[in-house]
Amino acid sequence: MKAEPAAQRQLLDLAKVDAELSRVAHRRRTLPELAEIEESEKRVTERRDALVAAQTAASDLDREVTKQESEVEAVRARADRDRKMMESGSVSAKQLTELEHELDTLARRQSALEDDQLELMERKEALDSDVQRTAAEVDEAERALADARGRRDEAVADLDATQARREADRAELTPKVPEDLLALYERVRGHKGIGAALLKARRCGSCQLELDRSTIAEIKNSPEDEVVQCENCDAILVRTLESGL
Incomplete structure (x- = not known):
């Protein structure tokens, strides 16, 4: 394939833009806030479940306490009634004995x-x-979650802005490169992740x-408009004065 050296050099700028876009994509996938949010x-969820369990247990116990209070009150009422009967003087000796026993x-x-x-x-x-x-723990966990989500949103907003700039740069660069x-x-x-790189000091960027001598000699003897690729990674090798040819 043939391409003017100036057009090939445009690939270096494009590769820089694509490298940053790749870093943005990687950063987006591996934001530490994502793992923090998951945890x-x-x-x-764990603390909310624990709170529901504690509230349920407390509610069940409240009913048990109310039932117990009713039983105590019933016994007191029965005792008060017996004492009033005894104090009335209208009961027989046998009834009096029975009331005392009761x-x-x-x-x-x-x-x-x-x-x-x-x-x-x-x-x-x-x-x-x-x-x-447990309710306090729920509040604390919710605050931590909200904080992590806020930091994630800020990081994503920064990544979105960077991506938008680099995509605009890419849209400006691609028309300058032959189809x-x-x-x-x-x-x-x-296929490889990097499409083009600078051949610098006989090393693929x-x-x-480092390319062997025979490969370097072959590249050196190739016309300037010949598109050459790295025999190891297939990246288009862009030649400049830094290539050491």
Whole structure:
């Protein structure tokens, strides 16, 4: 393939633009914020699930406490009724004995219920603290997630701006390159990642390998408008005064 040396040199500018576009694409895929966001999302989900579990346990215990309070109140009411009957003087000696026995039983029942109620209240206090602590953890995890997303959005905005500039540069450069040369460049870039590079000090600027003497001699004897490629990586080798030929 033939192409004017000036046209071949345009490929170096194009390669620089494409290299930066590749870096932008790589950076976009590997933003550290992406992994941070993933971990933060897992943390938020985990803490939200823990909060729901704590709230459910607290709600269940609240119902148990309410039930226990009702039982205590029922025992107290029964004891109050028995005492009023005893104080009324309208009961027989047998009934009085039965009431005294029932009051003793109710007192023991009330004491047991109140002990259970105290234990429930202690558990409720612990669960309420757990709910508050877990809710705070949810808030903290959500703040961390929002912060990571904000930093990601800022980084992406910078990448978008860089990409837009480089794509504009590319759109300006490509019309300056002959179609057949550009097609070769694009084909090599699609397969190898780098379409063209400077031949500098007898070394390929793409694969960084030094060319052997016979290859250098062949390139040196080639016409200036001959398009040559690296035998190692296929990149178009652009010759300048830095090539060392």
